[in-house]
Amino acid sequence: MASLKEVRNRIVSVNSTMQITKAMKMVSAAKLRRAQDRIIQMRPYANKLNELIAQVSEGTEVGAASPYTQVREVSNVLVIVVTSDRGLCGAFNSNVIKATAAYISEHYPAQDAKGNVTIFPLGKKGDEAFVRRGYKVDKSFSDIFQRLSFDTAREAAEQVMAAFANGVYDEVVLAYNEFKNVATQIIKTEKLLPLVNEVSNQTSTTKADYIFEPSEEEIILELIPKSIKMQVYKAVLDSNAxxxxxxxxxxxxxxxxxxxLLKALKIEYNRSRQAAITTEILEIVGGAEALKNS
Structure with missing residues (x-):
């Protein structure tokens, strides 16, 4: 049985830790409200933009002129992984990291074996994890959450888009945690580029008759890059919330x-104190009896 001093020190330590965890919970609750508002306001715009591209592009070949819809033989792959900068958030980071590694093993085993899979981490935890796993890591925007804004997400998306358009990468995959509620985050692993699959596979129940100004080609070619940037920004906001x-x-x-744990320690402390008191009483009684007999 531990001594009274050891148990008392553990009780003080647990109390201090509980104060820290309570404070962190309150801070996260305050930040969550703002982050949740941002992603809830963002989703309708991003979804409507994708829907608009799908409707306008349906039955036309205009989208094929975009460099971001070009389908090539897949030799080099870029995987954008959105994680956090800090830990103490349960399995939040490990889940998306494991899901990304599993996705790479399942869909790009040949490219992975040749070392042609590059990780583009948005968040320091993803950066650290994939460096340890031996992947090639582009750290250009691993500190994105220190300066989180649409402009920063746009810059990251533009760098990725330029690399794809120049043929550096043949496919780009986006992996992140989608916010559902406080207790639930859904791992999303989706293909970001080329965009042709996303556009052609979306169908609309109603076919709208559009009048284009200035022209159908200019509008679609302008909307496609915006849609890609919005997808990256939405993933960052989802992950943040x-x-x-x-x-x-x-x-x-x-x-x-x-x-x-505190309850268990207090019970242990009381038992130890009771045992110590009992021992002292027995020693006093034994001493008294010894003096009496002498």
Missing amino acids: SEHGARMTAMDKATENGGD
């Missing part, structure tokens, strides 16, 4: 577990 939700849930659970 998911991170705060996951951290809030993890800190709440940590505080709850700390409370259970």
Whole structure:
């Protein structure tokens, strides 16, 4: 049985840890509200933009002129992985990292074996994890969450789009946590480029009759890059909201577990103190009896 001092020190330590986890939960709750509002406001615009491209492009060959719809033999692959900069958010980062590694093994085993898969991490945890796994890592925007804005996401998307258009990469995949609610994040792994599959596979129940100004080709070729940038920005906002939700849930659970541990330690402390008192009483009684007999 541990000494009274050891148990007392553990109780103080657990109390201090619980104060930290409670504070982190409150901070994450405040940040979550803002992050959740941003992604909820963003989704309708991004979805409507994709729907508009699908409707306008339906039955036409205009989209094929875009450099971002060109289908090539897949030799080099870029995988954009959105994680967080910090831990203490449960399995938030490990889930998307494992899902990305599994996706690469399943869909690009030949390219992976040749070392032709490059990771483009948005977030430091993804950067660190894939460096440890031995992948080629482009760290250009691994610190994106330190300056999170549409302009930063646009710059990251433009770098990826330029590399695809120049033939550096033949396919680009986007992996991130989609925000559903505070307790639930859904891993999404989707092909970002080439865009041709996304456009041609979307169907609309109603075929709209559009009047184009200035021209159908100019409009579509302008909308396609915007759509790609919006997809990247939406993934970053989704991941940001998911991170705060996951951290809030993890800190709440940590505080709850700390409370259970504290109860057990207090019981142990009381037992140790009772045993110490009993031992002292027995020693006093034994001493008194020894003096009496002498």
